Amino acid sequence: MILYRARVLDTPDDPFAGGSLRSHEDAGLLVVDGVIRERGGFESIRARYPTGPVVDLRDGILLPGLVDTHVHFPQVRIIGSLGLPLLDWLEQCALPEECRLVDVDYARVVAREFVDGLVAAGTTTALVFGSHFAPAVDSLFSEVSRVGLRVTSGLVVSDRALPDPLLTTPQRAYDEAHALAARWHEVGRTRYAVTPRFSYSAGEGILDACAAVLKDVPGAWFTSHVNENPAEVAEVARLFADAEHYVGTYDQHGLLGERSVLAHNVHASDAELAVIAGCSASVAHCPASNSALGSGLFPMRRHVEHGVRVALGSDVGAGTGFSMFKEGLQAYFAQRLLGDAGLPLTPAHLLHLSTAAGAAVLGLADTVGDLSEGKQFDAICLRPRAGTSLDIGLRHAGSPEDALGKVFALAGDADVADVWIGGEQVSSGGFRRPTGPQSWSIAAETR
Ligand SMILES: [Zn+2]
DSSP: OEEEEEEEEEOSSOGGGTOOOEEEEEEEEEEETTEEEEEEEHHHHHHHSOSSOEEEOTTSEEEEOEEEEEEEGGGGGGTTOOSOOHHHHIIIIIHHHHHHTTSHHHHHHHHHHHHHHHHHTTEEEEEEEOOSSHHHHHHHHHHHHHHTOEEEEEOEEOOSSSOGGGOOOHHHHHHHHHHHHHHHTTBTTEEEEEEESOGGGOOHHHHHHHHHHHHHSTTOEEEEEESOOHHHHHHHHHHTTTSSSHHHHHHTTTOOSTTEEEEEOTTOOHHHHHHHHHTTOEEEEOHHHHHHTTOOOOOHHHHHHTTOEEEEOOOTTTTTOSOHHHHHHHHHHHHHHTGGGSOOOOHHHHHHHHTHHHHHHTTOTTTSSSOOTTSBOOEEEEOOOTTSHHHHHHHTOSSHHHHHHHHHHHOOGGGEEEEEETTEEEEOSSOOOOOSOOOOOTTSOOO
16 A cells, blocks of 8 residues: 655546546645545645555656557657658658568567657557557567566557568468457457458458458457558559458458557548547557658547547657657647647646557556556656746746646656556656666667
8 A cells, every 4th residue: 555645647537528637736645555445635645544655746746557559569760760651651751660560589679678768758558559569469469568668569560561571461460469469469468450461461361361360360450551541542542452441441441440449540520520430449659650751640639529539659760759748749739730720728628648548448447557546656846947937937837727738838758757557666766777788879780
């Protein structure tokens, strides 16, 4: 039993549905076996539990652990390859790196770097796009289990339009996915996600194999990409001449339901939004990636008006890092730039999108996403270095909402001082010992 004393901000009431930011200036959170058993004013809880240990976090801000609903494991080393549109970026930057994960020793090191990156950014729950190689996906699951992250992931499958080493067959796709799911689905905090890369690279046979895995692995998740870039959308329309639209390529194979998360959906038609809403699937919005690849401005208002659930993803390689604070800020920018077509977002919206909305999209709303009684203690403490803009801003914030706006404008990985998952502290102090190469030299050996 530990009693945490902190200034707490979270969004148990959805700001998209009229809720607002919940702020508690001097909260007490009594955590027993990783679960928040009681929450209230610190003094009143302390009066009832006068003897147990107290962790005083009042020099920072306590937030729920961040949730990333679309992030690619094999791409941690290629973040920052700017200047290309999607298909060129895939060919020149992403896919050559993804081929390297055929080497399981390489994949193991990348898995460690990837998990370190998530934790350093304060991400405690993620829907992770895996690798095309089953042993690499196994390495990822091993690493996330070692650290305790809540990760849903799976084998990425494709049978066309990618380099040969990344291609598979429907039978092999089924067999490998099924074996991975048998090992990792609903084991501890890991779950399996059926993951065709995108219809562009997945023929009918692969999509049928994906449907078979979904059927044979009860409770499995589904994730893929959709409507990211106009050239990609046009090619999918050519490849699937019988499909009504891009979303239909997944829907007609029975791949969409409440456990399905489609990334991007920047160029969505109303008919597609209706299909997504109709089957209670959801969308991972990746605003930094959308800007970096020039994919477009996400129509969040139309998603919300159609009743489509939306959360945030960093996309990592095509994005600009793991920080969900940056994704929140970029989501805010994109909606501003859309003018009247945009959805005005407040700091409470940004926190919700980065935490509770992600938890809901991943079916974990009863477990994580805010710091209410009964939830797991998945939390981060922000503690900026003295004299930084965030430190100054927080000391002079006029209201909790104002403080939260400063967090999304100014916070980065270095401000994430402590991270807890299920009550276990997995990072502390704000700086983590690097586990990869120690040299800053760009010519350094990468293994
Ligand atoms: Zn992606």
